Amino acid sequence: MSKAITIAEAQRFDAHTINIVGIPAMVLMERAALATFNNILNDDFDITRVVVVAATGNNGGDGIAVARLLKIRGIDVAIYLLGDPAKATSQTTQQLKIADYYGIPLTTDLNDVVNATLIIDAIFGVGLSRDITGKFADAINAINAADAKTVSIDVPSGINADTGNVMGVAVVADTTVTMAYNKIGLLTTTGKHHSGTVHVADIGIYAQDRVEHAR
Numbered sequence: 630m631s632k633a634i635t636i637a638e639a640q641r642f643d644a645h646t647i648n649i650v651g652i653p654a655m656v657l658m659e660r661a662a663l664a665t666f667n668n669i670l671n672d673d674f675d676i677t678r679v680v681v682v683a684a685t686g687n688n689g690g691d692g693i694a695v696a697r698l699l700k701i702r703g704i705d706v707a708i709y710l711l712g713d714p715a716k717a718t719s720q721t722t723q724q725l726k727i728a729d730y731y732g733i734p735l736t737t738d739l740n741d742v743v744n745a746t747l748i749i750d751a752i753f754g755v756g757l758s759r760d761i762t763g764k765f766a767d768a769i770n771a772i773n774a775a776d777a778k779t780v781s782i783d784v785p786s787g788i789n790a791d792t793g794n795v796m797g798v799a800v801v802a803d804t805t806v807t808m809a810y811n812k813i814g815l816l817t818t819t820g821k822h823h824s825g826t827v828h829v830a831d832i833g834i835y836a837q838d839r840v841e842h843a844r
């Protein structure tokens with residue numbers, strides 16, 4: 630079985646790659662988005678109408694970048710944005726700006742989520758820190774009520790990536806594209822139920838530097 634890591638390890642490896650190795654965070658986000666995009670295209674999903682449900686953390690930024698990659702391919706895609714864009718991370722702010730350049734529609738209508746043929750879940754990843762309520766919970770309930778297949782980015786939103794517990798409510802995904810390594814919470818019974826098929830994507834973040842291979 631492949632290695633699985635904790636939230637703290639994911640955050641530590643990310644920070645090491647950005648701050649010590651020197652790969653910009655935006656490059657990692659683009660690699661996360663490309664990996665998710667390739668998994669979507671290589672699978673058997675109906676991509677007639679795709680909706681990316683994104684919040685304003687970096688998990689949302691991954692999803693907004695996926696929306697742009699789909700749009701460039703001519704696929705009908707919209708973004709259902711949760712949270713205050715004024716509080717988005719710098720990478721996610723940049724991804725929103727790029728999405729705007731490409732004219733990707735933002736929707737505030739949950740019916741668009743329910744009527745999608747494929748939903749991309751980019752609400753929360755390893756940054757989930759408390760129980761989910763309000764509009765975030767409404768969106769997750771809409772995702773779970775929809776007939777569409779769902780692809781979660783990194784972690785099914787609402788699942789604690791350490792314990793596998795549901796933090797109030799959680800997406801039940803068909804597929805989860807998780808970055809760098811699997812997360813220990815996705816290996817529990819509940820975690821497995823919510824993540825569906827897990828694909829681990831190599832985005833250039835490693836537990837140990839691979840300098841010996843590079844020399």
Ligand SMILES: NC(=O)C1=CN([C@@H]2O[C@H](COP(=O)(O)OP(=O)(O)OC[C@H]3O[C@@H](n4cnc5c(N)ncnc54)[C@H](O)[C@@H]3O)[C@@H](O)[C@H]2O)[C@@H](O)CC1
Pocket residue numbers: 643644647654657658659661684685686687688689691718752753754755756757758759760761762765782783784808832
């Ligand atoms: N930092 C990095 O190096 C990379 C991060 N990546 C992605 O970024 C994710 C982590 O990003 P973040 O650390 O920004 O965290 P998330 O995007 O998972 O979420 C954090 C945000 O959600 C809010 N939040 C947490 N729980 C909430 C709740 N219950 N209700 C409402 N708001 C809540 C927090 O206040 C924060 O604003 C990863 O899971 C992965 O998808 C990838 O882009 C690859 C590189």
Ligand SMILES: [K+]
Pocket residue numbers: 688750751752753754781782783784785786
């Ligand atoms: K997610």
